[in-house]
Amino acid sequence: MAARKIRLGIAGLGRAFSLMVPTLSADPRVEIVAGADPRPEARQQFVSDFGGRPHETVEALCADPAVEAVYISTPHQFHRANAEAAARNGKHAIVEKPMALSMVDCEAMIEAASKTKTHLIIGHSHSFDRPIARTRELVASGAFGHLQMINAMQYTDFLYRPRRAEELDTAQGGGVIFNQAPHQVDNVRLIGGGRVKSVRAQTGIWDPARRTEGAYSAFLTFESGAFASLTYSGYAHFDSDEFCDWIAESGLRKDPTRYGEARASLRNVSGADELALKQARNYGGAGYAPPGGAVEATRWHQHFGLLVASCEGADLRPQPHGLMIYGHEERRFEDLPPPRIPRVEVIDELHDAIFDGRPVLHGGEWAMATMEVCFAILESSKGAREIQLHHQTGLPAGL
Ligand SMILES: NC(=O)c1ccc[n+]([C@@H]2O[C@H](COP(=O)([O-])OP(=O)(O)OC[C@H]3O[C@@H](n4cnc5c(N)ncnc54)[C@H](O)[C@@H]3O)[C@@H](O)[C@H]2O)c1
Known part of the structure; x- marks a missing residue:
């Protein structure tokens, strides 16, 4: 039986996203449905590469009903607000490292996900x-x-x-x-x-x-x-x-x-x-x-x-x-x-959490402890x- 797909929205179409493209476009368990970036040229390229819906803001992306989970690859200072927007809209999130710029921000992200029972994964990091x-x-x-x-x-x-x-x-x-x-x-x-x-x-x-x-x-x-x-x-x-x-x-x-x-x-x-x-x-x-x-x-x-x-x-x-x-x-x-697909472990972790209820390893508490170091x-x-x-x-x- 074909694995269920994660309908993924991308927040931040920059360098980190381009490093994840070989993963996201090769993994049959991922369907890229939307992308957000303030740069019009990035949105244009995104539509031409993936045909997904373009948004100017992460808020709009998170509110898009087609999106089930968000990969947050915006600059660090936006990670907290973006993760909170995802959680508020009931969307799971993969947030790029570093999780956030302070312990207070990390705690807020964990709380937002926990309140809405959404999964929060911090990655990619090389411990995957x-x-x-x-x-x-x-x-x-x-x-x-x-x-x-x-x-x-x-x-x-x-x-x-x-x-x-x-x-x-x-x-x-x-x-x-x-x-x-x-x-x-x-x-x-x-x-x-x-x-x-x-x-x-x-x-x-x-x-x-x-x-x-x-x-x-x-x-x-x-x-x-x-x-x-x-x-x-x-x-x-x-x-x-x-x-x-x-x-x-x-x-x-x-x-x-x-x-x-x-x-x-x-x-x-x-x-x-x-x-x-x-x-x-x-x-x-x-x-x-x-x-x-x-x-x-x-x-x-x-x-x-x-x-x-x-x-x-x-x-x-x-x-x-x-x-x-x-x-x-x-x-x-x-x-x-x-590996058949680079960084496939990141998708494994999110997919297993959403569809099989498996605990995540690279969750909020784990990543906050890394940031504490x-x-x-x-x-x-x-x-x-x-x-x-x-x-x-x-x-x-x-x-
Ligand atoms: N895991 C990895 O291998 C890896 C590699 C590179 C970067 N990163 C992480 O990814 C994040 C982004 O870094 P980058 O190198 O891709 O930076 P970048 O500048 O190349 O890309 C950031 C993108 O976000 C967009 N952006 C800026 N403000 C935005 C906003 N308010 N809403 C939506 N989009 C916005 C920018 O226009 C740009 O396209 C950082 O947290 C960085 O640490 C991780």
Whole structure:
């Protein structure tokens, strides 16, 4: 029997949406019925690509009776109001990371969904990736003894992609703590069982022309006694995809000879020109090209850099092709064949929740706990002290 379809409305037709297009258009369980964006060129492209109903506002999209669930991929500052509008209209929501810009906003989103008994999922984040989920399964199985330590490391060109002004202003959700740490923290929390006890971190703002956090290191302790070290740099020098067989975060092969392109493309661009460059390359813009190119080669599992989880009996290393298990006397590779549909796990979670009543893993409480760690990274760095956490949550029973 064919699976029931989710009638999906899209709020925010920008870069995040274009990264989800390969998922949303390939999954037969999704029917894209409407889209909202203030940019007319984005709405025009949307109608031509999907034939769905265009709306100028998210409010109108949420009120559209054809829409059953909303994928919210607007800038962070709108996540709370958009999620509340979805819930108010009885619509389920997938909200892009970061969930929101404060704990108060996260709590309001959870309350709005709970009041109207709608499902709230925060994603995509890389903890949906199959190799990370498989690492969690192996850790939880106890086959290798207790988890002791996790090391996660990611180096990218994040800070040198064309940006909106607020993406370079920490107070408005800019920088790598709001934009990249939610992925890395989610991965580490998932493998570590969720409950982080404390955070000590240092952040770096190293480019006077882009005065927001471009790097951090954070040391996390878990209630279980395990500990984790997380490092991120978005300064476009070393690229940790080199440690992932030159498979990019998207799961597609990367060409290492294109070194330095991100910084070079911004060399003579500033302020309004940067926004124009971003808009031109964005969905519906004159220079828009689907991420990954029109003809797609094999797409391996997506990832967020190097991660090693150390248990008493083995180190586990999730990778785009599978999982390397380094035991006492031998190591073996567990193959994870390429996904049929990229990021299919996000749709699985929503579909299973709506139609089978399964509990969601990446729900509001889970994502708020991830944001609590991110806020603590900023606070710890600012105050040069360790921060104790109070809103952590484990994995739902059975997951
Ligand atoms: N999971 C991922 O891999 C991933 C990747 C990129 C972005 N994101 C997240 O997605 C969100 C959007 O980021 P982006 O990079 O796509 O930004 P973007 O600027 O490329 O796109 C945002 C889109 O929202 C539209 N928009 C602005 N205000 C709006 C409003 N009030 N109502 C409706 N639409 C509005 C803009 O016109 C634009 O088309 C962010 O929260 C970001 O963190 C997630």
